[in-house]
Amino acid sequence: MRGICLVLLLLASAVGHAQTCTFPEATGRFAALLQSEGLEGGALLVGDRQGIVYENYLGTYTPATWVPVASATKLLSAVRLVQLADQGALGLDVPVSSYLPAFSGEKGTMTVRQMFSHTAGYGDDLLAPVVNNDSITLAQAVEQIACCRPLNAGYTVGGQFSYGGVSMHVAGRVAEVRGGGDWQARWISELGEPLGISSIDWQGLGPTLNYRIAGGARSTLRDYGRVLHLLANDGRSNNRRLLSLGGVRQFRQDNVGNLPVAYAPPNAVPPVRYGLGSWMIGERPPGEAPLIHSLGMFGFMPWVDLEKHRFGVFMIRGDAGVNDRAWPVYQQMLTDIGTAFDQGCSPVEWFDEIFGAGEFE
Numbered sequence: 090m091r092g093i094c095l096v097l098l099l100l101a102s103a104v105g106h107a108q109t110c111t112f113p114e115a116t117g118r119f120a121a122l123l124q125s126e127g128l129e130g131g132a133l134l135v136g137d138r139q140g141i142v143y144e145n146y147l148g149t150y151t152p153a154t155w156v157p158v159a160s161a162t163k164l165l166s167a168v169r170l171v172q173l174a175d176q177g178a179l180g181l182d183v184p185v186s187s188y189l190p191a192f193s194g195e196k197g198t199m200t201v202r203q204m205f206s207h208t209a210g211y212g213d214d215l216l217a218p219v220v221n222n223d224s225i226t227l228a229q230a231v232e233q234i235a236c237c238r239p240l241n242a243g244y245t246v247g248g249q250f251s252y253g254g255v256s257m258h259v260a261g262r263v264a265e266v267r268g269g270g271d272w273q274a275r276w277i278s279e280l281g282e283p284l285g286i287s288s289i290d291w292q293g294l295g296p297t298l299n300y301r302i303a304g305g306a307r308s309t310l311r312d313y314g315r316v317l318h319l320l321a322n323d324g325r326s327n328n329r330r331l332l333s334l335g336g337v338r339q340f341r342q343d344n345v346g347n348l349p350v351a352y353a354p355p356n357a358v359p360p361v362r363y364g365l366g367s368w369m370i371g372e373r374p375p376g377e378a379p380l381i382h383s384l385g386m387f388g389f390m391p392w393v394d395l396e397k398h399r400f401g402v403f404m405i406r407g408d409a410g411v412n413d414r415a416w417p418v419y420q421q422m423l424t425d426i427g428t429a430f431d432q433g434c435s436p437v438e439w440f441d442e443i444f445g446a447g448e449f450e
Contacts, residue, residue, distance in 0.1 A: 110135070110434035112143055114425040119403065120147060122418045126388075130154070131405040132310045135426055138322040138398040141314070142434050155309050156406040157293030159385030162306035165289065166257065167205055167340070167366025168316060168332070169276050170264055174201075175336045178267040181365075188263045191235035198246050201263060204256035205365045206344035210240035212251020213352040215304065220254050223297040227272055230299050231262035244351065250361055251351040254303035257366075261302030272300045283329045284319065286312040304386070310404050313391055317400035320393045340364050340381055341395045356384060356416040370423075380423070388415045392423065399430060 116133060123131045130148030134141065146152070158165075173179050179188065179201060186197030195210070203209040214220070219233050234255060244251065261272050268275050273291045281289055291300035293307030315326060320340060324332030343362045350361050362369040367381040379396035388405040390412075403419055405411070 110142055110429045112426055112429055114429075115422040116145060118418050118422050118425070122415055123147060123405065126405070126407050126411060126414070128405055128407055131403075133401070133403060134310050134314045135401040136314060136318060136321070136399070137430075137434070138318070140318075142430075144310070146310075150310075150404070152309065152311060154404075155288055155307055156389060156404065157305075157307045157385075157387060158313065158389040158391075159293075159304050159387045159412075161313070161383045161385040161389045161391050162291075162293070162301065162304050163205075163257065163366035164381075164383035164391060165276075165306050165308075165313075165316060165366075166261060166302045168319070169268070169280060170201055170205060170260060171336045171339050171365065172279065172332055173264055173268050174339075175333045179263060181339070185259060185263060188266055189231070189235065189259070191232060192259070195246050196235070196240060199256065199259070201260050202344060202365070203247055204260040206363050207250050207252050207256070208247055208344060208348060209256040209259075210244045210246040210248070211238075211255040212241060212244070212249075212253035214241075214253040214255045217253075217255050220258050220299070220301060220303075222299055223295060224299075226298040227258070227262055227265065227300050227302075231259050234259055241351075247348075249349050249351040250345045250353065250363065252353050252357070254301065257303040258301075261300060272302070280316070280331060283331055284312075284315045284327050286315055288312045289316075310402055313402050313404075314400070317391055317393050317402065320395065321398045321400040323398075337395065340367060340393075341369070341379065343369055355413045384412050384416065384419070386410070386412050388412050390415070390419055394427075397430070399426075401426065 112135060119131060119133055130150035132150045133145045135143040174181050181202040182200050184197055185192045185199045199209040219230050219238065222230065265272050288309040289306060289312050291305045293305050294301065319326040319331055320337055323334055324330055324337045342364055345361055345363050353361050364381060367383045370380040380392060380394045382390055382392040384390045386409050388407045388411040390403040393400040
C-alpha cells in the first residue's frame with residue numbers, strides 16, 4: 090500500500106540512527122483488527138520525546154484522513170485547562186462558583202479537577218440533550234446546567250466516580266470565561282497554532298457552537314500526535330514551552346483513589362484510575378500512573394507513557410462501541426510496542442524538525 094511504502098522509504102533514509110522500529114507485532118494485530126471489524130483503513134503513530142519513531146497508514150487512510158475522536162477529545166480539552174492553570178487564569182481546585190456565580194449550593198462547590206475526573210456529581214450522561222443541542226452555544230448550554238440540571242440522584246460532589254460529559258461541559262465554559270473567549274478559537278490560538286496543528290477543532294460531530302468538550306473534536310493522526318509529544322516531552326514541543334513541568338505532572342496523578350465507581354464504560358480496567366481527561370494504567374509511585382490514554386467510542390486511542398517519554402495513536406473510525414472490542418487488542422499492542430522500545434528504537438530523522446524536541450527544562 091502507498092502508506093506502507095512511504096514509511097519504508099522514510100525509514101530507509103534515516104541515516105545516522107543505529108536502529109529504527111517497525112513494530113511488526115503491533116502492526117499485525119492492528120491490521121487483523123481492521124479486517125475483523127470490516128474497516129476501510131486505519132493508521133498508527135508511535136514516538137518519543139525526540140520525534141516520530143513509526144508512522145503507518147493502512148487501507149484508505151492517508152496523512153490527510155480526518156476523523157472524529159469522540160472521548161479522545163477529553164485529553165485535548167484537559168491540556169487547555171492545565172495550560173490555563175499554569176498561567177494562573179484558573180485553579181484546578183477552586184469552586185466553580187468563583188468563576189460561574191450561577192452555580193450555587195452543592196453544585197457550586199465543584200472544581201475543575203473534579204469536573205475533569207468524573208467525580209463532580211454528574212455522570213452517565215454522554216447523550217445529555219443539553220450537551221448535544223447544536224442550536225445553542227456552550228455558554229447557553231452551561232446556563233441551562235446551572236439553573237436546571239441537578240446533580241445525579243444520590244450523587245455528591247467528590248463522592249463517586251461516574252463517567253460522563255456534563256461536568257466537562259461546565260469546565261469548558263470556565264475556560265472561556267477565564268481564558269479570553271470562545272473555547273475552540275482559544276484552543277486553536279493557544280495550543281493548535283504554536284504546535285503547528287491545522288486539523289483539530291470541535292466540529293467532529295457536525296457544525297456547532299455548543300462545543301462538546303468531552304467528545305466533539307476531530308483530528309488527523311499527526312496533529313493529535315503533536316499534542317501527545319507536548320506531554321511526552323515535559324510540556325515542550327515545536328520549540329515552544331506550552332505547559333510547565335508541574336502541569337504535565339498533573340496528568341499522572343490519580344483523582345479517583347478509593348471513591349466508589351457509580352458508572353464506568355465496559356473497557357475501564359479495574360481498579361478505576363483517572364487523572365485529567367484520561368485513564369491511567371499502572372501505578373508507580375502510589376497515587377500516580379506512568380501511562381495514560383483517552384480511548385474514544387469510535388476506536389481512536391491516544392496514549393502517553395509519561396515515565397518513559399513515549400506516545401502513540403491508534404487511529405480507526407468504527408461504529409459506536411468498537412472501542413470495547415478493540416481495547417483487548419490495544420492492550421496487547423501497547424505491550425508489543427513497549428518491548429520493541431526496550432530493545433532499542435531511534436526516531437525517524439525527517440520528523441525531528443517538525444516536532445522539535447527543544448530544551449529539556
